[in-house]
Amino acid sequence: MIKRLLITGAAGRLGSHLRGSLRPHAQTLRLSDIAPMAPAVAGEEVVPCELSDKLAVDRLVQGCQAIVHMGGIPNEQPFEKILDANIRGVMHIYEGARRHGVERVVFASSNHVVGFHRQGDLLETNCERRPDGHYGLSKSFGEDVARFYFDRYGIQSACLRIGSATHEPVDRRMLHTWLSYRDLSELVRCCLFAPSLGYTVAYGVSDNRDPWWSNAGARHLGFEPRDSAEAFRSERERVPALDPADPARIYQGGGFVKNGPFENDF
Numbered sequence: 001m002i003k004r005l006l007i008t009g010a011a012g013r014l015g016s017h018l019r020g021s022l023r024p025h026a027q028t029l030r031l032s033d034i035a036p037m038a039p040a041v042a043g044e045e046v047v048p049c050e051l052s053d054k055l056a057v058d059r060l061v062q063g064c065q066a067i068v069h070m071g072g073i074p075n076e077q078p079f080e081k082i083l084d085a086n087i088r089g090v091m092h093i094y095e096g097a098r099r100h101g102v103e104r105v106v107f108a109s110s111n112h113v114v115g116f117h118r119q120g121d122l123l124e125t126n127c128e129r130r131p132d133g134h135y136g137l138s139k140s141f142g143e144d145v146a147r148f149y150f151d152r153y154g155i156q157s158a159c160l161r162i163g164s165a166t167h168e169p170v171d172r173r174m175l176h177t178w179l180s181y182r183d184l185s186e187l188v189r190c191c192l193f194a195p196s197l198g199y200t201v202a203y204g205v206s207d208n209r210d211p212w213w214s215n216a217g218a219r220h221l222g223f224e225p226r227d228s229a230e231a232f233r234s235e236r237e238r239v240p241a242l243d244p245a246d247p248a249r250i251y252q253g254g255g256f257v258k259n260g261p262f263e264n265d266f
């Protein structure tokens, strides 16, 4: 049982799911976001906070033993937006963790840190990172921040390269990348309670056929996915496949590899 567990991005898709599934594992859940959240029930604290505000994040982190950092922009956006929410945000979370003695952080990284590897290649957790945009770059930076705060300050971290966490896979790519909500909850639970976490990179993916990612390097987490995209295959394969020359079909990052640049950046 964790005394006080902070979940950032608690109003979001994954954060609001984890709010329910992590409830039995913490005496108090501290829930934070900039978007409106459901009111606190017994054993919860709702603390709105902007991740780019260093002092506010410092106050947010104080008193927590562990952090599940889901907050931030989850897709490709102009650099300045990503800079504030994801890059400054992750730095502020770890700096708060250092100042207040937080023992463990579970960081929502993304498959988009390796998005320019080719579809069909099987990546290990220690493969070269090949981010596919501003968003992937910000998550890659977050993984480096996690590594640095472990090497220098001993804060243990799991960087979860989440695939596609949705109720069900909605396209052909997700037959490879899908992570069910049930498997997400179990993966995060494993990261919070693994006897020794150190600095761990793991792929957030269910037990899908023809995987692109191997979690052999993260076996110590004890994570055993229970779901698979297979049940959705026939329906998803009814939609015609993309042109073989389309970068979204060549690279693991799918459509992200061709998003932007954004005209309003200048």
Ligand SMILES: NC(=O)c1ccc[n+]([C@@H]2O[C@H](COP(=O)([O-])OP(=O)(O)OC[C@H]3O[C@@H](n4cnc5c(N)ncnc54)[C@H](O)[C@@H]3O)[C@@H](O)[C@H]2O)c1
Binding pocket: 008, 009, 010, 011, 012, 013, 014, 015, 032, 033, 034, 035, 049, 050, 051, 052, 069, 070, 071, 072, 073, 074, 075, 084, 085, 089, 108, 109, 110, 111, 161, 162, 163, 164, 165, 166
């Ligand atoms: N859903 C997926 O398939 C997937 C895949 C890979 C990685 N991820 C990562 O997992 C995390 C959760 O994803 P999600 O799908 O729930 O996204 P989401 O957009 O539903 O949730 C993210 C939350 O972060 C909050 N947020 C954004 N900017 C903020 C800021 N500056 N300050 C405070 N809060 C801010 C948003 O209000 C939102 O509620 C994200 O970090 C995302 O990058 C998700």
